[in-house]
Amino acid sequence: xxxxxxxxxxxxxxxxxxxxDDISLDIHDNEFIxxxxxxxxxxxxxxxxxxxxxxxxxxxxxxxGKRINDEPPHKRHVNTVxxxxxxxxxxxxxxxxxxxxxxxxVPKAEIKEKVDKMLSLVMLSNFAKRRVTSLSGGQQxxxxxxxxxxxxxxxxxxxxxxxxxxxxxxxxxQVELKKIQKSTGITFIFVTHDQEEALSMSDTxxxxxxxxxxxxxxxxxxxxxxxxxxxxxxxxESNIIDGVMLEDFKVxxxxxxxxxxxxxxxxxxxxxVVVRPEDVDIVNAADAELYGDVTSVTFLGVHYEIIVDIAxxxxxxxxxxxxxxxxxxxIKLDPDAIHIMKKxxxxxxxxxxxxxxxxxxxxxxAGGEQQEC
Numbered sequence: 001x002x003x004x005x006x007x008x009x010x011x012x013x014x015x016x017x018x019x020x021d022d023i024s025l026d027i028h029d030n031e032f033i034x035x036x037x038x039x040x041x042x043x044x045x046x047x048x049x050x051x052x053x054x055x056x057x058x059x060x061x062x063x064x065g066k067r068i069n070d071e072p073p074h075k076r077h078v079n080t081v082x083x084x085x086x087x088x089x090x091x092x093x094x095x096x097x098x099x100x101x102x103x104x105x106v107p108k109a110e111i112k113e114k115v116d117k118m119l120s121l122v123m124l125s126n127f128a129k130r131r132v133t134s135l136s137g138g139q140q141x142x143x144x145x146x147x148x149x150x151x152x153x154x155x156x157x158x159x160x161x162x163x164x165x166x167x168x169x170x171x172x173x174q175v176e177l178k179k180i181q182k183s184t185g186i187t188f189i190f191v192t193h194d195q196e197e198a199l200s201m202s203d204t205x206x207x208x209x210x211x212x213x214x215x216x217x218x219x220x221x222x223x224x225x226x227x228x229x230x231x232x233x234x235x236x237e238s239n240i241i242d243g244v245m246l247e248d249f250k251v252x253x254x255x256x257x258x259x260x261x262x263x264x265x266x267x268x269x270x271x272x273v274v275v276r277p278e279d280v281d282i283v284n285a286a287d288a289e290l291y292g293d294v295t296s297v298t299f300l301g302v303h304y305e306i307i308v309d310i311a312x313x314x315x316x317x318x319x320x321x322x323x324x325x326x327x328x329x330x331i332k333l334d335p336d337a338i339h340i341m342k343k344x345x346x347x348x349x350x351x352x353x354x355x356x357x358x359x360x361x362x363x364x365x366a367g368g369e370q371q372e373c
Contacts, residue, residue, distance in 0.1 A: 004029045004154060004187055005050060010059035012045055019045050021211040022059070027155075027189060032181045034190045034198040037208035037234070043191045044159055046208075050189060051157050052076050064154070077154040081161045085144035087132045093119070094128040097146045104151070118146040121180060138169045145177075149184060156181075158190045162197060174200050195235050199223065207231050228341055232274045233350035239280075239315050240351025243273035243340070251340055254311060256289045258333060262340035272341040274351075277305070277318040279337035288330020297325050307353050314353040 005027040012020040020042045027033055027050075035043035048054040049061060052073035060067050068076060087096050097118055101111045119125045122142035127135070132143055141161060148156055158177075162170045178201045181188045192198055198205050199219045207214045207222060207230075215227045226232035229240050243253030248263035253273045265271060285291040292310035306317040308329060315331070323329055 002029045003027070004031075004064055005189075006060075006062040007046070007049070008060045008062065010046070010049060010056045010061070012042075012049070012054065012057050018211050020049075020056075023208075023211070023213050024059075025206060025213065025216070027187060029154075029187060030185045031203050032178065032188045032190065032201055033204045033206065034192060034202040035206050035208060036192060036195065036198040037214075038193055040210075041208040042211040043193075043206075043208050047080075047157050047159055047189060047191050050155070051078055051080050078157060079148040079151065079153040079155075080157040080159065081141075081144050081148050083160045083163050085140050085161075087140060087143055087147075089131070089133050091132070092128065093124060093130050093132060093135070093143055096132055096143050097150055100147065100151050114150050115146075118150045121149070121183065122146045122176075136169075137165055138173060141165070141173065142176075145180065149180075149186065153186065155187045155189060158188060160191055160193070162192070162194075170197075177201060199235070205235075207234065209234075225339065226274060226341065228344040229272050229274075229346040229348075229350045230344070232272075232339075232341065233346075237277050237316055237318070238351055239275045239277065239353075241273045241275070241313065242348070243271050245269045245271045245340060249335075251338065254290055254313070258338055259335040260338040260340060261335050262338075265340065265342075270343055272343060272347050272351075274339040274341060275315075275333060275337055277316040278303075279333070280315070280317045280319070281332040281334075282306075282317065282319055282321055282323060283330045283332045285328050285330040288332060290333070291328065291330040294323055294325050294327045294329060297323065316353045 003026050007023060007025040010020050010023050035046055037043050045054055049056060052071060055069060061069050063076065088099065094115055097115045098111050101114060119128055122145055124139065124142050127139065132140055162173055165173060174197055190201065202219055204216065205219055205222045206216050209230050215222060215231045222231065222235050226235060232238040232240055241253045243251050245251050245265035246257065247267055249260055251258055251260050251273060290310055292308045294306055294308050296307045298305040303318050303320050304322060306319060306323060308315050308317060
C-alpha cells in the first residue's frame with residue numbers, strides 16, 4: 001500500500017508539558033489504523049495534528065508527499081467525526097449529509113445522487129426526511145459518518161466516536177465502521193482507549209503512552225508479541241513476572257526453569273516474562289512446578305477468572321474449569337504460552353493481580369503511609 005500520511009519527528013507541548021515527544025508514523029492508503037492508549041497519551045493531539053487543528057512545535061506532517069504543516073483544515077483532503085456529532089438540529093437527515101456539498105455549490109442532481117449513496121451505505125435510506133433530533137445515538141452517528149464521507153475525503157479521522165453508545169450498539173458500530181471503510185477504500189484513522197475496539201476493527205494498531213509510540217503492528221502482533229510491559233498490560237490481561245533468560249529457549253522465573261520459544265537475548269539477561277491468563281492450564285498441585293492458593297473466583301459467563309497466589313505473586317487464570325476459593329492448585333505452562341520481553345521503564349509496574357487498577361494500588365499505598373505515620 002502507498003503511504004498517504006507521514007509524520008516525521010513530531011513534537012508538541014502545551015503550557016510547558018510535552019504531549020508528543022518526537023513521534024514518527026507512516027499511514028497507508030486504504031488502511032484502518034487505530035491510535036490506542038490511555039487518556040493523556042497524545043493520541044487525540046496526533047489526530048488533530050493530521051486534521052490541521054493543531055500544529056507541531058517540531059517536525060513535519062506530510063500528505064501524499066507534500067508538507068502541510070501550515071495548511072488549514074478546510075484545505076486538507078481530510079474529514080473528522082467527533083464523539084459529539086455536531087449535527088444541525090434544524091435540518092433533516094438528507095440536508096445534514098448534503099450540507100458540505102451545498103457549501104461547495106455542487107449541482108442538485110449530483111448532490112442527490114451522492115447523498116442517496118451515502119445514506120444507503122450507512123443504512124439510513126428510509127430516514128432521509130427525518131429530523132436528526134428524532135434519531136437514536138447510533139443513527140445520529142451514522143448521519144455524521146455519511147456527512148463526513150459524502151465529499152469523498154482521502155482520510156477520515158474518528159475521535160472516539162463510539163464512546164457515547166451503549167455496549168451492544170458499540171459492537172454493532174464496530175462491525176459497520178469496518179465494512180464502511182472496506183467498501184469506500186478511504187483511510188480511517190481511529191482514536192480510542194478501548195482495546196477491544198482496536199483489536200476488532202484495525203489493520204494496524206499504534207499503541208501510545210506518555211507522548212511516545214510504544215509499538216506499531218497488526219492486532220495479532222500487538223496481542224501476541226508485546227514489546228514491553230505497558231503494551232502487554234494495556235492490550236488485554238497479562239501476568240508479567242521478573243525472569244532471567246538463561247540461554248536461547250530457556251528462561252527462569254518463579255524459581256523454576258522453563259522452555260520457551262524466544263531467543264536472541266544475552267546469557268543470563270534479566271527479562272520480563274508475559275503469560276496470558278487464557279494460556280495457563282490448571283493441574284494437580286502435586287504434578288506442577290508452580291502451585292499456589294486460589295484467592296478469588298469470578299464467573300464471567302463463558303469462563304471463570306481466577307486469582308491464585310503463587311509465592312506472593314497474584315496470577316490471573318481464565319478457564320472453563322471451576323475451582324473453589326481457597327483451593328490449592330498447580331499450573332502448567334507450555335513453551336508457546338511464555339513470551340519474553342526486554343526490560344523497560346515499565347518493568348515492575350504491571351502484571352500482578354493483587355488489584356486491577358493503579359488507583360487501587362495508590363489507595364492501598366496511601367493507607368499504608370497513613371498507618372506508618
